[in-house]
Amino acid sequence: MTTSLVDAESVLAVDLGSQATRALLFDVVDGQYSFIAAGSAPTTLEAPYRDIGEGVSQAIMQLQNVTGRSLIGKEGQVILPSQASGAGVDRLVLTHSAGPALKVVITGLLNEVSLASAQRLVGSIYAQVVETIGMNDRRRPEAQIDAIVQAGPDLVIIAGGTEGGASRSVYKLVDLVNLACRVLAKGQRPEVLFAGNQALAKRIKDNLDKWTTATVVPNIRPSIDMEDLRPAQQALNQAVTRRRMETIPGLAQIAGLCSTPPTPSAAAFSRLVRFLSRALDPAKGVLGVDLGNASTVISAGAAGDLASSVFPYGMGRGVGAVLQQIELSEVMRWLSIPLESNFVRDTLWQKTLTPDTLPQDAETLAIDQALARAILRLANRQFLARYPEYDRALEPILASGGIFSQAPNPNQALLMLLDGLEPVGVTTFVLDQNSLGSALGAIASFNSVLPVQVMESGAFLNLGTVICPLSDARNSSPMLRAKIEYERGNETTLEVSQGRIVVLPLQVGQTARIFLQGLNGAVIDPRSRKYSLNFKVVGGACGAVIDARNRPLNLPQDDARRRDLLKKWALSLSG
Amino acid sequence: MESAVTHILPLTLIRRKRVLPVPGRVLVSNGEKVIATDIVAQAGQPGRHVLVDVRRLLGFSRSDQAEKVIQCSQGIRVSQGDVIAQTEGLFSHTVRAPISGMVITISAGRVLIEEDSPPLQVRAGLSGIVREVIAERGVVIENHGALIQGRLGNNLADQGMLLIIARSADDELVSARLDVSMRGAVLVGGHCGQAEALKAAGELALRGLILSSITADLLPLLQQASYPIMVLEGIGKLPFCQAAFQLLTTNEKRDVCINAAAYDPYSGTRPELVVPLPGIGELPPEAVDFAPGKTVRMLAAPFASQSGSLIQVRAGKTRLASGIHAPAADIRLANNETITVALANLDVLE
Numbered sequence: 041m042t043t044s045l046v047d048a049e050s051v052l053a054v055d056l057g058s059q060a061t062r063a064l065l066f067d068v069v070d071g072q073y074s075f076i077a078a079g080s081a082p083t084t085l086e087a088p089y090r091d092i093g094e095g096v097s098q099a100i101m102q103l104q105n106v107t108g109r110s111l112i113g114k115e116g117q118v119i120l121p122s123q124a125s126g127a128g129v130d131r132l133v134l135t136h137s138a139g140p141a142l143k144v145v146i147t148g149l150l151n152e153v154s155l156a157s158a159q160r161l162v163g164s165i166y167a168q169v170v171e172t173i174g175m176n177d178r179r180r181p182e183a184q185i186d187a188i189v190q191a192g193p194d195l196v197i198i199a200g201g202t203e204g205g206a207s208r209s210v211y212k213l214v215d216l217v218n219l220a221c222r223v224l225a226k227g228q229r230p231e232v233l234f235a236g237n238q239a240l241a242k243r244i245k246d247n248l249d250k251w252t253t254a255t256v257v258p259n260i261r262p263s264i265d266m267e268d269l270r271p272a273q274q275a276l277n278q279a280v281t282r283r284r285m286e287t288i289p290g291l292a293q294i295a296g297l298c299s300t301p302p303t304p305s306a307a308a309f310s311r312l313v314r315f316l317s318r319a320l321d322p323a324k325g326v327l328g329v330d331l332g333n334a335s336t337v338i339s340a341g342a343a344g345d346l347a348s349s350v351f352p353y354g355m356g357r358g359v360g361a362v363l364q365q366i367e368l369s370e371v372m373r374w375l376s377i378p379l380e381s382n383f384v385r386d387t388l389w390q391k392t393l394t395p396d397t398l399p400q401d402a403e404t405l406a407i408d409q410a411l412a413r414a415i416l417r418l419a420n421r422q423f424l425a426r427y428p429e430y431d432r433a434l435e436p437i438l439a440s441g442g443i444f445s446q447a448p449n450p451n452q453a454l455l456m457l458l459d460g461l462e463p464v465g466v467t468t469f470v471l472d473q474n475s476l477g478s479a480l481g482a483i484a485s486f487n488s489v490l491p492v493q494v495m496e497s498g499a500f501l502n503l504g505t506v507i508c509p510l511s512d513a514r515n516s517s518p519m520l521r522a523k524i525e526y527e528r529g530n531e532t533t534l535e536v537s538q539g540r541i542v543v544l545p546l547q548v549g550q551t552a553r554i555f556l557q558g559l560n561g562a563v564i565d566p567r568s569r570k571y572s573l574n575f576k577v578v579g580g581a582c583g584a585v586i587d588a589r590n591r592p593l594n595l596p597q598d599d600a601r602r603r604d605l606l607k608k609w610a611l612s613l614s615g
Numbered sequence: 616m617e618s619a620v621t622h623i624l625p626l627t628l629i630r631r632k633r634v635l636p637v638p639g640r641v642l643v644s645n646g647e648k649v650i651a652t653d654i655v656a657q658a659g660q661p662g663r664h665v666l667v668d669v670r671r672l673l674g675f676s677r678s679d680q681a682e683k684v685i686q687c688s689q690g691i692r693v694s695q696g697d698v699i700a701q702t703e704g705l706f707s708h709t710v711r712a713p714i715s716g717m718v719i720t721i722s723a724g725r726v727l728i729e730e731d732s733p734p735l736q737v738r739a740g741l742s743g744i745v746r747e748v749i750a751e752r753g754v755v756i757e758n759h760g761a762l763i764q765g766r767l768g769n770n771l772a773d774q775g776m777l778l779i780i781a782r783s784a785d786d787e788l789v790s791a792r793l794d795v796s797m798r799g800a801v802l803v804g805g806h807c808g809q810a811e812a813l814k815a816a817g818e819l820a821l822r823g824l825i826l827s828s829i830t831a832d833l834l835p836l837l838q839q840a841s842y843p844i845m846v847l848e849g850i851g852k853l854p855f856c857q858a859a860f861q862l863l864t865t866n867e868k869r870d871v872c873i874n875a876a877a878y879d880p881y882s883g884t885r886p887e888l889v890v891p892l893p894g895i896g897e898l899p900p901e902a903v904d905f906a907p908g909k910t911v912r913m914l915a916a917p918f919a920s921q922s923g924s925l926i927q928v929r930a931g932k933t934r935l936a937s938g939i940h941a942p943a944a945d946i947r948l949a950n951n952e953t954i955t956v957a958l959a960n961l962d963v964l965e
Contacts, residue, residue: 087883088901448938
C-alpha cells in the first residue's frame with residue numbers, strides 16, 4: 041500500500057531505556073514508510089549526569105551523523121516540523137522504561153477476586169506491589185496503617201466491590217487509606233486510584249480528595265467472572281509517566297515537544313502486539329517478548345484482546361530480582377561449557393553492580409545466554425499462571441532485546457527463545473533487530489500505516505518458521521515426516537526423530553510448501569489437534585526448523601551429558 | 616564517548632552533600648568542624664500507631680456522640696494513661712491513652728495516636744568543615760585528602776587508623792591473621808571468601824573493613840555487620856586494582872573516614888574512603904571522555920579489576936572474543952600486554 045505523500049509524516053522516536061537511549065528515524069521512501077536509521081547513546085539518568093537530556097542529544101546527534109540530516113537546531117532543540125531543506129521531522133514521540141518502578145499498595149476485598157485483578161493490573165506496568173491489604177487481613181487497622189506508611193507507596197489502588205455489590209467493606213478500605221494519608225506529610229502522600237464499585241465512586245473521591253489526588257477509573261472487576269483492566273491500565277501508565285516526569289530531570293522538557301504524551305515502553309510494545317493481533321490471523325494470536333536490562337515484558341494478543349505483564353527480571357539491573365526467584369541451578373543447567381558454580385554465581389551477582397557490562401569472552405557469553413533462558417522461563421511461567429488462556433500455540437512470536445539482537449548469530453537468538461519459551465505447534469519467530477517495537481507501538485496511536493509498512497519492509501528479521509510437534513513416543517523414535525516441495529519443482533523428504541532439532545534445507549527468502557505427517561501419534565498443531573499439515577513457508581535467517589525435543593524440555597541430570605546435549609542442539613541449529 | 620569515573624586519588628577536594636530525604640532540622644552550622652560519625656541533620660519519622668475506637672469502647676451508636684466526649688485534639692501530645700474521652704454522669708466511663716504520643720487525627724469517633732519513634736538521622740560520613748547549610752535538609756561538607764571509591768557497602772560510617780593486613784593486591788582475608796591489636800582500626804583485608812574471616816573481623820570491634828571483593832554467599836553477613844564494610848572491586852574473587860592498593864598502602868597508619876554507603880545509581884552515592892591530608896586538592900571531574908592515556912579499570916571477566924592505559928578507542932564496533940560487536944578500546948596492561956575491551960566494560964580511574 042503506498043502512502044499519499046501529502047499525508048506522510050516523518051517521525052523521530054526516542055526510546056529512553058534503562059541502559060541505552062535510542063533515536064529512531066522513520067520516513068517515506070519510494071512511497072512507503074521505512075525505518076531509516078538509529079542513533080544510540082548510554083542513558084544519562086544516573087549519576088554523574090542525572091539528566092536524560094544529555095543522552096537524548098547524543099543519540100540524536102549520532103542519528104544526524106549517520107543520516108546526514110539535520111535534526112537538532114541551533115538552540116539545541118529538535119527541529120519540528122520538517123523543513124523544505126530536509127531538516128527536522130514532523131513528529132517526535134517518546135517511550136520510556138528508565139527509572140525506578142512505581143511503588144504500589146493494593147487494597148481490595150477478596151484475594152481471588154479484586155485483589156487478584158489488582159495484582160494483574162500492577163503486573164502489567166513498571167510497578168511493584170509493596171503491600172497488600174484485603175478484607176480478610178487479620179492485622180489490626182493500625183497495623184495496616186503502619187504497613188502502608190512504612191511501604192512509602194507512590195500510589196494506592198483500591199479495588200473491590202463488583203457493580204451492585206459490597207459497599208461497607210469498600211468504605212472500610214477507603215477509611216484505612218484516608219487515615220494513612222493523614223499520617224503522612226503532604227509531599228509524601230500517595231496518589232489513590234479507585235477501581236471498584238462505581239456506585240461508590242463519587243463519595244469515595246470526595247472523601248479522598250481532601251487529603252490526596254484521587255482518580256476514579258472503571259471497575260477492574262465489574263462482576264465475579266469479568267475482568268476489565270484496560271481503562272485502569274491507561275490511568276496507571278499515565279501515573280507512571282507523571283511520576284517519572286516529576287523525578288527524571290529532563291523528561292518533562294522533551295515531553296513538551298512530543299506530539300503525544302510519553303508512553304511507558306511496555307505499554308507501547310503491548311500496543312504493537314494488540315495491533316498485530318488485529319491485523320494478522322485472529323485464530324493464531326501474537327506473542328511479544330521484550331527482554332531488557334531491567335525488566336521483561338510479555339504480551340499476548342488475539343483479535344484485539346490483550347494480556348500483558350511486566351516483570352522486574354532483566355539482564356543487568358534486573359538480575360537481582362531474578363536471583364531472588366530462582367535457584368542458581370536454573371541458570372547452570374543451560375551452560376554448555378563447564379564452569380564452576382561459584383564463578384557463575386559471583387558473575388551474576390557482579391552484574392547487579394555493573395549492569396551495563398557486555399559479555400567479553402565465551403564464558404561470560406555462555407552465562408548471559410543461560411541467564412536469558414532462565415529469565416524467559418521464569419517470566420513465561422508466571423505470565424501463563426496469570427493468563428492460562430494463552431498457554432497455546434501463538435504465531436508469530438516477536439522477540440526484542442539486546443541479548444537477542446546482539447547475539448553473535450541468529451541461531452543463538454532462536455535457540456534461546458525456543459529453550460526459554462518452549463512454544464508448541466507451528467510458529468514463526470520475528471526478531472526486532474533494531475529495537476523498534478516500542479516506538480512502533482507508540483506511533484500506532486496516531487499513524488496506523490507506518491508500523492505495518494515498516495514491519496513489511498524488512499526492518500524486523502524473520503528468524504524462521506519453527507515446527508514443534510508433541511508426542512509421547514520414546515526418545516529417538518520417529519516423530520515426524522517432512523516433505524518440502526520447492527518452487528522449482530524439486531522436493532526433499534526427511535524423517536525427524538524425537539529429541540532432535542533439524543534445520544530444513546531452505547535458503548533465506550526461499551519459498552516452499554511443507555507437508556508434515558506426525559508419526560507414532562505425534563500432534564503437529566495442538567491448537568487444531570492436527571496430525572498432518574501442509575503450508576507455505578518462507579526461509580528465515582535460520583531457515584525453517586523442526587524442534588522435535590518435545591515439551592517440557594528434558595535435560596539430563598548428569599552435567600557432562602547435559603552439556604553434550606546442549607552443544608548438540610546448538611550445532612544442529614547452526615546447520 | 617564519555618565514561619563515568621571512579622575516583623582513586625592521592626589528593627583531591629572532597630565535597631559531599633549529606634541530606635535528609637524529608638524536611639527536618641540541621642544540627643550543625645556553616646563553618647563548623649565535623650567528624651564522620653557526627654549527626655548533621657535529623658527528622659521525625661512516623662512511629663507505630665494506635666487507633667482508639669472511642670465510639671465502640673463507650674458503646675455509642677453514632678460517631679458524633681463519641682466526638683462530644685473526646686477530650687483531646689489533633690496535634691496535642693498525650694501520655695500513656697491520660698484521659699482522652701470520658702462520659703458524664705454518675706456512672707461515667709473513661710477511655711485512656713494506651714501509649715504516649717501525638718494525636719494525629721480524630722475521625723468518626725476514633726483517635727489515632729502516633730507513638731514517639733527515633734528520628735531519622737544523617738551522619739557526616741567524613742571529617743571536614745561544613746561549607747553550606749541546606750535549610751531543613753542537611754549540609755555540604757568539604758575536606759582535602761585522598762579519596763578511594765568502592766562498589767558495595769553496608770550503609771555504615773566511622774573513622775579510625777588505617778591498617779593493612781593484605782600483603783598483596785590479590786591477598787585473601789583469613790581469620791588467622793586477625794588479632795586484638797587491630798581493635799579500633801580500619802582494616803584493609805583483601806578478598807573475602809570465608810564466613811569465618813568475616814565473623815572473626817566482627818569480633819574485633821573494628822571501625823571499618825575494606826575488601827577488594829567478596830563472594831556472593833557472604834553478602835548477607837556483610838549487610839548484618841555492625842561496622843562499616845566497603846568492597847572496592849565487587850563480587851567474586853577479584854584483587855584490588857593496583858592504583859587502589861598502592862594508595863591504601865601509602866596511607867597506612869593515617870586516620871581515615873570510611874563511609875560504606877550503599878551504591879545509589881541515581882544520586883551517585885557510593886562507598887568511599889577519605890584520608891584527610893593537609894594539602895590542597897582540586898575538585899575532580901565526574902565524567903571524562905575515553906581518551907588515549909587515560910587509566911582505566913576493567914569491570915567484567917575475564918580481566919575484572921585489572922587496570923591499564925587506554926591506547927585508542929576503535930572506530931565503529933569491534934568483534935569481541937564473545938562474538939558480539941560493540942564499541943571497544945585497546946588497553947595496555949601493566950605487563951605490557953595489549954587487550955581489546957568493550958567500552959561498556961571499562962571505567963576511568965581519575
